[in-house]
Amino acid sequence: MAGVGPAVTSSRDHPNVVVVFTDQQRWDTAGCYGNPMDVTPTLDAMADRGTRLEQCVSSNPVCGPQRASLQTGQYPTECGIYRNLMSGEADSPIEDTTTLADAFNDAGYRTGYVGKWHIANTRLEPVPERLRGGYEDYWLAADALEHTSQAYEGTLYDGDCEPVEFEDRYRVDFLTDHAEEFIADESDSDDPFFLFLSYLEPHHQNDQDTYVAPDGYAEEFANPWVPPDLEGRPGDWFEELPDYYGCCRRIDENLERLLATLEREGIDDETIVLFTSDHGCHFRTRNREYKRSCHESSIRVPAVLQGPGFDDGGTVEDVVSLLDLPATLLDAADVEVPDSFQGESVSPLVAGNEDGASGAERERPADAFIQVSESAVERTLRTDRWTYSVYDPDADPIDDPASPADGYVERYLYDLRADPHQQVNLIGRPDYREVADELRERLQARIREYEGTDVEILEAEYPA
Structure with missing residues (x-):
């Protein structure tokens, strides 16, 4: 070791x-x-x-x-x-x-x-x-x-x-x-x-x-x-x-x-x-x-x-x-x-620590990056408000660790404040396009940071 x-x-x-x-x-x-x-x-x-x-x-x-x-x-x-x-x-x-x-x-x-x-x-x-x-x-x-x-x-x-x-x-x-x-x-x-x-x-x-x-x-x-x-x-x-x-x-x-x-x-x-x-x-x-x-x-x-x-x-x-x-x-x-x-x-x-501060004050990432495997080759960004997830429909969920074509398609978007139990998938809806675009850029940045790859993320073709 x-x-x-x-x-x-x-x-x-x-x-x-x-x-x-x-x-x-x-x-x-x-x-x-x-x-x-x-x-x-x-x-x-x-x-x-x-x-x-x-x-x-x-x-x-x-x-x-x-x-x-x-x-x-x-x-x-x-x-x-x-x-x-x-x-x-x-x-x-x-x-x-x-x-x-x-x-x-x-x-x-x-x-x-x-x-x-x-x-x-x-x-x-x-x-x-x-x-x-x-x-x-x-x-x-x-x-x-x-x-x-x-x-x-x-x-x-x-x-x-x-x-x-x-x-x-x-x-x-x-x-x-x-x-x-x-x-x-x-x-x-x-x-x-x-x-x-x-x-x-x-x-x-x-x-x-x-x-x-x-x-x-x-x-x-x-x-x-x-x-x-x-x-x-x-x-x-x-x-x-x-x-x-x-x-x-x-x-x-x-x-x-x-x-x-x-x-x-x-x-x-x-x-x-x-x-x-x-x-x-x-x-x-x-x-x-x-x-x-x-x-x-x-x-x-x-x-x-x-x-x-x-x-x-x-x-x-x-x-x-x-x-x-x-x-x-x-x-x-x-x-x-x-x-x-x-x-x-x-x-x-943690409260009480001498350097305790909010994530924003410390420039800590205000989101979490998640890799989903076996069911799909999927990448997710979880923020305080949003869950935004993309996948490669052509990738092998078992054999491919990431998209072999460096490309994903939007799959899920949930507003956790309005819909904490994730009953309504908002992906592809025109009135949420601006939100999805911002989250897409943030997710691409996380994939670049943690996987070292620049990926393309295609918009969902129709509302979920």
Whole structure:
């Protein structure tokens, strides 16, 4: 693994860092984002005492690319994992990329990973050390956890590539057991630690194509609150929401366990905790599956931080990307951010920081750039008000990382102030041409900045 600089020896000048990462969790499952069902009391309390990112969106709303983006600090096309890797392909590019764990290693941290990895392309086999993204000191993971386990039984692999099996234990609980073990073992060390805990839930169980809450939990949400973007649309949300919310409730209870462990070990005040997810879930209302679209239900995620630099931070209203979070964690831990990282720390936006200021005052980009793959070769600009998305109808959504002809066609335009649930596509309407033209120029600038390509974007030929 590539390094970023000399090791730091004054270790306890740096806070510990814990990332709790879920899979396919909508932002509005949480009470702190408006859910009325008391699904996430622990996360809600964490948001009250820490910092909540109001508008945090994926850099690519599909598992593998977003995970690769978060570990490398780069857009999926830049780090080379722009779609889920497939059986028979060559080794993952993660081997040759400077990662988040590399940066923490070089700063004298102990690094550990627990759960779903999904960027090594070993699928059902153990992930060899060279494909673990620099996590050196503790490893218990499966590359394709959804295929090596069920909700109450399965197999992961330890640092020696030996199988570690579980049964009669809910998967979220089992992963949390090992995260607690790592924290307890490291709490007395002179060195700080960086732990990444990656759950599969609330993602559906692939072979069953359904969500699986812990026993008895779906019943609690048998009459669930329905997010307005789902109402009136076909899809499987009616059948799946009870289990989906049940998964989120159990995750929240395990978050409570983790926070209690930090407090019990006496290190809660010196530990940064980030809770977030890779993408959302639209329950087959926007395409044939659950994500891979530019809509809020696909791209918007919960993102809450607490600990040094984030306590009493309030709410960051600016649009930010998950790609900004690797730089944010390193910045808050006073660790050098690798030059290869493409995101920007949100720490200066947090209330109470000496250099805290609005995005406009800091000339921070007032938008987020999103790459959509597998369903289409699509590029999206998400601003505080607008979602503007373009695609190449002739590109291969699986094989082409970007438009092979350097050209796109307008596809979606939503006014999030007037239509927050994205019911009316405004693309191609003459009365919105001026808005679309401005957004087109901004999106072209982002593609040029992050992908190094000048592209043509053709106007939609007719109103959507």
